[in-house]
Amino acid sequence: MSEKFDVIIVGAGPGGSAAAYSLAKMGFNVLMVERGKYPGAKNVMGGRMYAYALNRLIPEFWKEAPIERKVTHEKLTLQGEKASFTLDFMDEELREPPNSYTILRGKFDQWFAGKAVEAGATLVSSIRVDDLIWENNMITGIVAGTDRIQANVVIAADGAVSLLSEKAGLKKFDILQFALGIKEIIELPEKTIEERFNLASGEGAAQLFVGHCTKGIPGGGFIYTNKTSLSVGIVVSINSLIEKKIESHELIRQFNTNPAVAALIEGGKILEYSAHVIPETSRSELFTDGMLVVGDAGGLIVNSGITLRGIDMAIASGVAAAEAVKKAAQENDFSKQSLSYYEELLKRDFVLQDKETFKKAPEFLQNERLYTLYPEFVCRLFHRLVLVDGPKKRAFDELLEESKGNRIQMFLDMVRGMRSL
Ligand SMILES: Cc1cc2nc3c(=O)[nH]c(=O)nc-3n(C[C@H](O)[C@H](O)[C@H](O)COP(=O)(O)OP(=O)(O)OC[C@H]3O[C@@H](n4cnc5c(N)ncnc54)[C@H](O)[C@@H]3O)c2cc1C
Structure with missing residues (x-):
């Protein structure tokens, strides 16, 4: 040519x-x-x-x-070692004008x-x-x-x-400036997806997982609903993967067998597996x-x-x-x-404005406590709140009890988080 x-x-x-x-x-x-x-x-x-x-x-x-589905459900699952806690945010206003689509x-x-x-x-x-x-x-x-x-x-x-x-x-x-993303496409019938994620026809969910699923490695897991499949994967810091000598395929296997995830992908057939870096x-x-x-x-x-x-x-x-x-x-x-x-x-435009706004986020998100201490803390706290095995304390007293020994650290992380995210 x-x-x-x-x-x-x-x-x-x-x-x-x-x-x-x-x-x-x-x-x-x-x-x-x-x-x-x-x-x-x-x-x-x-x-x-x-x-x-x-x-x-x-x-x-x-x-x-x-496009696959219009995302109307935003879910966040915090995973402790033995428990998980899911926030399910459903918003009529995310329908029109549409905020995001799965593709x-x-x-x-x-x-x-x-x-x-x-x-x-x-x-x-x-x-x-x-x-x-x-x-x-x-x-x-x-x-x-x-x-x-x-x-x-x-x-x-x-x-x-x-x-x-x-x-x-x-x-x-420089490979250390990248995160690693691993994704599987898992096929499931349309109706099964809608039942499992509590969706109206054509609507979709985006579910993020933070905590035990990445074994303390900065990052998280995700499930996005397509029409007849799920995009399931994890994004993790390459730096920590190398430091902790953890194989990425082992992490995705653990993610998929985790009870909170396993129930959502059960019976599905893996159509595609891929891995790619993200320039974090x-x-x-x-x-x-x-x-x-x-x-x-x-x-x-x-x-x-x-x-x-x-x-x-x-x-x-x-x-x-x-x-x-x-x-x-x-x-x-x-x-x-x-x-x-x-x-x-x-x-x-928003491109470099958002880069500037969130310029401290990558460093803050490297804090391992976000993936260990805090998801575990939330799960433990809710365990205390729902368990009835004798005299109960007020919610605030349970909070004080559960956060004992970590309060200053938690306060400092909260301040850093507010400045970064
Ligand atoms: C696991 C994972 C999950 C993600 N999740 C999201 C998400 O939910 N939402 C979101 O917005 N973003 C997400 N991203 C990021 C998103 O994929 C990228 O930001 C986006 O694809 C960037 O688009 P691009 O056009 O710059 O590059 P790409 O989409 O990477 O396209 C680059 C193209 O260039 C071609 N190419 C490369 N080198 C050459 C060459 N030498 N000659 C010719 N062709 C070449 C490639 O084949 C490719 O087609 C995710 C990324 C990963 C890895």
């Missing part, structure tokens, strides 16, 4: 497709290169997408996109890349980009095998382990001469402890990258200085 494109986008995940769709609609000649057999073939995702960013780009996308990436990414193609972008799959072309210190294209393809701008949308941002000298790969604290510079970095490649992910958001961040950053390319093209200037407009756009 020797043609020159206005923009080459590497990676057809949500970040790449959002950029390609936006640029193609603006009339640019766009090439999207994906190493998987099809977009979504290589993507691992727990299964929930917050709707806000995509709804701005494609209003009411849920009317045409392959299966194999289907969703194909649909989204298809929208970019419909808008005029060219997609080539099964091609891995190996390197960048440089001319006079500017990035001017990509190398894929023996092909060299030129463009005014390259957009790196190549995910968490972004080869391109490393090749461009924008980041150094890894961050790349976002622009250089001739190149922009979007989504996971730039470390644009936010874990607030309650919400893990990467897809909406990738989509919003893809759209901002397209806007920055448009401005650069109008000025016919693709230098680093001109493309810095991209970062300005991200700062005006």
